[in-house]
Amino acid sequence: MENRGVKRGIVIKDEWPGYSLDLFTYPEHYHHDIENVYIPHGVIMNRIERLAHYIKEDFGDNNIMVLCVLKGGYKFCSDLVEFIEVLGRNTNRYLETRVEFIRYKSYLNDQSTADLHIIGNTDLSFLRGKCVLVVEAMVDTGKTMQALLKHVQTFEPQMVKVAGLLVKRVPNMADSLTDYVGFEIPDHFVVGYALDYNEYFRDLNHICVISKSGKMKYKQLSSTPGFYRLTFSLAHKALIVPLHLFIRPHQRLAAMLTRLLPPALPWEPTRTIVLPVPAAEEAERETQVPPSEPAHPEDAQVAVSGAEEPADRAPSSRLQSHVSPGFGGLFLGLTEPPVDMKKADGVD
Ligand SMILES: O=P(O)(O)OC[C@H]1O[C@H](OP(=O)(O)OP(=O)(O)O)[C@H](O)[C@@H]1O
Ligand SMILES: Nc1nc2[nH]cnc2c(=O)[nH]1
Numbered sequence: 001m002e003n004r005g006v007k008r009g010i011v012i013k014d015e016w017p018g019y020s021l022d023l024f025t026y027p028e029h030y031h032h033d034i035e036n037v038y039i040p041h042g043v044i045m046n047r048i049e050r051l052a053h054y055i056k057e058d059f060g061d062n063n064i065m066v067l068c069v070l071k072g073g074y075k076f077c078s079d080l081v082e083f084i085e086v087l088g089r090n091t092n093r094y095l096e097t098r099v100e101f102i103r104y105k106s107y108l109n110d111q112s113t114a115d116l117h118i119i120g121n122t123d124l125s126f127l128r129g130k131c132v133l134v135v136e137a138m139v140d141t142g143k144t145m146q147a148l149l150k151h152v153q154t155f156e157p158q159m160v161k162v163a164g165l166l167v168k169r170v171p172n173m174a175d176s177l178t179d180y181v182g183f184e185i186p187d188h189f190v191v192g193y194a195l196d197y198n199e200y201f202r203d204l205n206h207i208c209v210i211s212k213s214g215k216m217k218y219k220q221l222s223s224t225p226g227f228y229r230l231t232f233s234l235a236h237k238a239l240i241v242p243l244h245l246f247i248r249p250h251q252r253l254a255a256m257l258t259r260l261l262p263p264a265l266p267w268e269p270t271r272t273i274v275l276p277v278p279a280a281e282e283a284e285r286e287t288q289v290p291p292s293e294p295a296h297p298e299d300a301q302v303a304v305s306g307a308e309e310p311a312d313r314a315p316s317s318r319l320q321s322h323v324s325p326g327f328g329g330l331f332l333g334l335t336e337p338p339v340d341m342k343k344a345d346g347v348d
Contacts, residue, residue: 006054009167009181010047012039016186018209026204033200033214038190039183039207044165045079047182051163052083054180055133056095058161063096065130065157069148070103071202072137075194076165076182080135100126104144109198109219110189110210112141118151127155137195139164142174149177166190166207189215 018036026037055064064084068077081097088094103119106112132152139145145162152160165182167175175184191197191214192204200218201210 006051006180007178008175009183011184012186014169014186024206026206026208030201030204030208030214033211033217034191034204034208035211036209037206038185038188038209041193041205044182044193044207048076048079048165049083051180051182052080052087055080055161055163056084056087056093058179059095059131059133061093061095062131062159063098065127065132066097066099067124067127067132067134067152068099068101069134069136069144070101072195073135073165076137076163077135080163100124102148104148106144110215112143116143116147122151124152124155127152127157130157131159132157132161134160134162136162137165137193138168138190139166139174139178140168140170142172142177145174145177165193166195 016038018038019040021031021034021037024037024040026034066077066081068074077099081099084095084097102121102124104116105119106116134145134148134152136145136148145164149160149162161179162177163180163182164178167173167178167181167184168187169184170187175181188209189197190207191201191210192207194202195207196202197210197215198218198220201208201214
């Protein structure tokens with residue numbers, strides 16, 4: 001099979017207006033949140049089938065170690081692997097596929113942030129000596145893919161290829177990172193087919209351009225501005241350390257004073273605490289690349305803005321919101337969770 005079009009994929013021109021929403025079915029609740037159907041689900045599927053052919057040709061008789069980049073890549077990966085397996089069943093050359101996952105996160109709203117996190121297991125030693133296919137839904141600035149490929153190479157795989165469903169046409173475009181491209185698209189923020197905007201729209205089957213009102217509706221405010229956060233954190237440390245040393249032995253007095261003092265400061269940076277991760281869940285621990293702040297910004301956003309917490313987050317990240325110890329507790333260094341939370345977590 002001729003591999004023309006595989007490096008750039010189907011090139012969608014800047015002028016492409018997408019299809020009118022009236023022509024397709026989609027979840028009704030997103031009616032005002034998307035501009036158009038940019039790439040219909042059927043077209044996505046057919047393109048993926050074609051990519052499966054290219055990949056099968058290139059990998060020859062080598063088994064494929066698939067590394068799926070979550071969360072955005074989960075639908076693409078699932079459909080791509082399915083097509084590769086179907087091809088295998090219909091020929092006398094069946095390739096074994098094994099699928100592993102890695103989760104990267106860097107976007108808040110429609111902006112790439114300075115914090116690029118690997119969430120979960122960072123040990124990819126299962127890649128050693130293997131023919132690896134990295135599967136990613138979107139290559140935009142290329143920051144995620146560059147970091148991932150650097151990390152992957154440290155585990156000395158035999159070969160690494162990258163399948164990107166969408167590659168964005170932006171200045172300093174990252175097209176050299178991908179070997180198999182579904183579509184090259186203009187610089188629009190697209191959602192659907194597992195691509196999200198603050199965790200919304202992953203359940204949309206088509207790829208669509210998000211509307212202005214959709215952005216407004218699901219926007220998350222950045223947590224306390226950096227300046228206040230830094231000042232607060234320094235002041236907090238300067239006061240807490242000496243106070244903690246003196247008052248900590250008098251727990252009862254401290255608790256009583258806490259009840260008398262006013263609740264949290266209006267600009268308190270976070271109402272989220274990180275619970276200790278039990279040994280069995282150690283593999284779920286969160287790591288940052290490069291190391292910066294310990295908590296995931298997304299989690300702070302949700303807690304501060306009071307937005308609905310995505311259902312999938314709480315159990316995996318072991319983060320739970322609770323009413324903070326407030327002004328008094330802050331200055332007295334009381335950071336234990338309230339009684340009801342301790343019960344919920346089985347702490348005596
Ligand atoms: O090329 P880049 O500019 O780095 O952007 C690409 C990344 O952005 C999205 O992930 P996101 O950080 O939103 O996390 P998610 O996959 O969990 O939605 C997408 O799924 C890619 O992984
Ligand atoms: N959902 C979504 N995530 C992205 N990450 C980088 N670019 C995009 C985009 O256009 N849409």
